[in-house]
Amino acid sequence: MPSIAVLGSTGSIGVNALKVIDRLGPEYRVAALAAGSNWCEMAEQARKLRPELVVIGDESVSDALRARLPAGIEVAVGAEGLELAASLPVVDTVVLAGTGAIGLPAAMAAARSGKRLALANKESMVMAGSLLNSIVKQHGAEIIPVDSEHSAVFQAMHCGGRRQARRIIITASGGPFLDTPVEKLALVTPEQALNHPTWSMGPKITIDSATLMNKALEVIEARWLFDIDADSIEVVVHPQSIVHSLVEFRDTSVVAQMSLPDMQLPIQYALTYPERIEMPLEPLDLCKVGSLTFRRPDTERFPALELGFRAAREGGTSGAILNAADEIAVEAFIDGRIGFCQIAEIVELTMDCCPGVAEPCIKDLYSADAAARKIAREACEQCMKQSL
Ligand code: MG
Numbered sequence: 001m002p003s004i005a006v007l008g009s010t011g012s013i014g015v016n017a018l019k020v021i022d023r024l025g026p027e028y029r030v031a032a033l034a035a036g037s038n039w040c041e042m043a044e045q046a047r048k049l050r051p052e053l054v055v056i057g058d059e060s061v062s063d064a065l066r067a068r069l070p071a072g073i074e075v076a077v078g079a080e081g082l083e084l085a086a087s088l089p090v091v092d093t094v095v096l097a098g099t100g101a102i103g104l105p106a107a108m109a110a111a112r113s114g115k116r117l118a119l120a121n122k123e124s125m126v127m128a129g130s131l132l133n134s135i136v137k138q139h140g141a142e143i144i145p146v147d148s149e150h151s152a153v154f155q156a157m158h159c160g161g162r163r164q165a166r167r168i169i170i171t172a173s174g175g176p177f178l179d180t181p182v183e184k185l186a187l188v189t190p191e192q193a194l195n196h197p198t199w200s201m202g203p204k205i206t207i208d209s210a211t212l213m214n215k216a217l218e219v220i221e222a223r224w225l226f227d228i229d230a231d232s233i234e235v236v237v238h239p240q241s242i243v244h245s246l247v248e249f250r251d252t253s254v255v256a257q258m259s260l261p262d263m264q265l266p267i268q269y270a271l272t273y274p275e276r277i278e279m280p281l282e283p284l285d286l287c288k289v290g291s292l293t294f295r296r297p298d299t300e301r302f303p304a305l306e307l308g309f310r311a312a313r314e315g316g317t318s319g320a321i322l323n324a325a326d327e328i329a330v331e332a333f334i335d336g337r338i339g340f341c342q343i344a345e346i347v348e349l350t351m352d353c354c355p356g357v358a359e360p361c362i363k364d365l366y367s368a369d370a371a372a373r374k375i376a377r378e379a380c381e382q383c384m385k386q387s388l
Contacts, residue, residue, distance in 0.1 A: 008098025129224025151266035152244035216308025325350035
């Protein structure tokens with residue numbers, strides 16, 4: 001009977017994961033839930049699902065949460081609570097939803113405890129891919145990607161095996177500004193950027209989709225998940241979001257995974273793999289879709305993408321630095337402190353200035369993360385001063 005921890009249970013991936021688990025029936029049970037600050041919704045979830053443990057990131061609401069829970073449910077707080085949930089002996093699968101560097105310690109804990117990690121938190125792979133891979137190997141854990149593109153690659157890889165794969169082609173919807181002229185990009189407001197045409201997601205990932213930084217993160221994620229060179233990864237813009245990604249094998253055969261866009265599919269696959277279980281989703285009608293189009297991304301208008309390839313090529317602490325700088329820059333953009341085009345500029349500047357380590361241990365990764373945040377914060381302040 002699979003027992004699951006859903007970390008980030010009130011976000012869009014978390015809510016979808018609970019929907020999937022509910023539909024999978026009574027043999028799948030939720031043993032732990034975690035949320036950042038939305039304790040009301042998590043208390044509701046816990047009352048229905050009766051997990052053994054709930055974790056709340058924001059310690060100041062833990063008493064309120066406790067008062068709302070039925071007896072017998074343990075409450076833990078903060079990063080330590082997340083690690084506790086990720087390594088709970090009764091849990092065999094950890095769904096790591098939620099965005100940001102905050103997911104890394106939980107990913108590490110799940111890997112060290114030999115769990116199946118259904119990974120939606122791409123930042124942990126971006127920051128610590130190499131290290132996480134070796135911990136997974138050492139402790140007999142496994143990572144099944146939930147990110148739709150990487151789930152597609154993971155599925156396509158079954159047609160030939162990693163060593164016969166020559167190239168990974170990651171598709172990008174292109175975000176809301178795919179055809180916005182470069183001079184208008186600088187004037188994009190947070191409200192406009194928060195309005196994504198295909199996927200409904202949290203604010204950070206929605207902004208990342210608009211700058212294509214999300215694709216940059218996905219290139220780094222793919223580099224580590226599939227142990228493939230950055231130069232064997234390609235990104236193509238595919239606005240219909242039907243082909244979720246493709247793998248080219250050495251005989252030139254290309255295998256794609258397709259479906260209507262719905263995150264429930266990669267979530268369920270990560271939970272039931274290698275089984276495929278029926279889902280009540282709308283089947284893909286290719287004739288109704290009509291045409292599938294592909295084009296090369298415009299790296300001049302979306303320089304963030306190239307930074308992803310750079311970090312994937314450099315390895316070491318480069319992914320952690322890119323990720324940290326982006327978290328700071330996106331926050332500054334949402335607060336109206338910097339412009340849309342400055343997000344990638346700040347990330348690039350941080351990558352140029354922040355000292356890196358080639359084969360980092362976990363401590364090196366956290367110091368690179370902290371140093372990058374500091375540099376990026378200062379750069380945001382400089383931008384603000386210049387615009388006054
Ligand atoms: Mg994705």
